[in-house]
Amino acid sequence: MARLKLGVLISGSGTNLQALIDDCARTDAASEIALVLSNRADAFGLTRAAQAGLPHRVIDHRAHDSRAGFEQTLSAALEAHGVGLVCLAGFMRVLTAAFVERWRDRLINIHPSLLPAFKGLDTHARAIEAGVRFAGCTVHFVRSEVDSGPIIVQAAVPVLPDDTAERLAARVLREEHRCLPLAVRLIAQGRVSVVGERCVIDAAGPSGALINPALTA
Ligand code: GAR
Numbered sequence: 001m002a003r004l005k006l007g008v009l010i011s012g013s014g015t016n017l018q019a020l021i022d023d024c025a026r027t028d029a030a031s032e033i034a035l036v037l038s039n040r041a042d043a044f045g046l047t048r049a050a051q052a053g054l055p056h057r058v059i060d061h062r063a064h065d066s067r068a069g070f071e072q073t074l075s076a077a078l079e080a081h082g083v084g085l086v087c088l089a090g091f092m093r094v095l096t097a098a099f100v101e102r103w104r105d106r107l108i109n110i111h112p113s114l115l116p117a118f119k120g121l122d123t124h125a126r127a128i129e130a131g132v133r134f135a136g137c138t139v140h141f142v143r144s145e146v147d148s149g150p151i152i153v154q155a156a157v158p159v160l161p162d163d164t165a166e167r168l169a170a171r172v173l174r175e176e177h178r179c180l181p182l183a184v185r186l187i188a189q190g191r192v193s194v195v196g197e198r199c200v201i202d203a204a205g206p207s208g209a210l211i212n213p214a215l216t217a
Pocket of ligand 1: 010011012013014015016017045089090091092110111112120173176
């Protein structure tokens with residue numbers, strides 16, 4: 001079967017891109033990375049793409065007069081590479097409703113919180129400040145409201161008493177690296193449908209309850 005072609009959009013270090021590169025390297029992978037795009041020339045993720053021998057390109061938003069123009073360049077590049085699923089992997093530009101509609105249900109994002117809690121930036125500091133017992137990450141289909149849309153995969157990690165935003169971020173990031181490839185895999189296998197703005201996952205396994213702090217005698 002033809003592999004699903006991924007377009008990965010990044011702005012920074014690209015550790016989530018690396019997780020996708022590694023997952024797509026499996027012989028039974030159902031997807032392949034067709035193109036990596038960065039809006040920043042200094043994004044380390046571009047080096048990762050180069051090292052993996054992947055097509056990659058900088059599309060600088062500042063070189064465009066308008067958001068629409070920038071997004072038109074993005075879409076044209078993605079379409080030229082036959083991309084079927086766009087993955088926002090640490091892409092730090094807000095996209096317009098027109099772009100989101102153009103890629104509806106073919107555009108996913110990874111966000112470092114358990115949505116719908118803590119949309120936006122500084123999610124880990126805000127989670128610690130709020131005193132929640134669990135933080136986490138979410139992979140979701142993108143809708144025009146920022147950090148919203150049907151949820152595909154989430155991972156919860158405990159918030160620990162001595163956490164700083166940095167420590168918590170590192171713990172969440174490890175789970176991001178599992179969740180993003182899992183979501184892509186489920187989509188590539190045709191197991192995800194959006195029904196009434198919720199995702200239905202075909203043959204999803206059960207997951208146990210978590211309690212934090214641990215129950216002690
Ligand atoms: C990740 O933690 C991702 O969830 C977050 O940026 C980081 C990118 O890391 N994305 C957002 O905050 C999107 N609003 P990476 O470049 O190493 O993958």
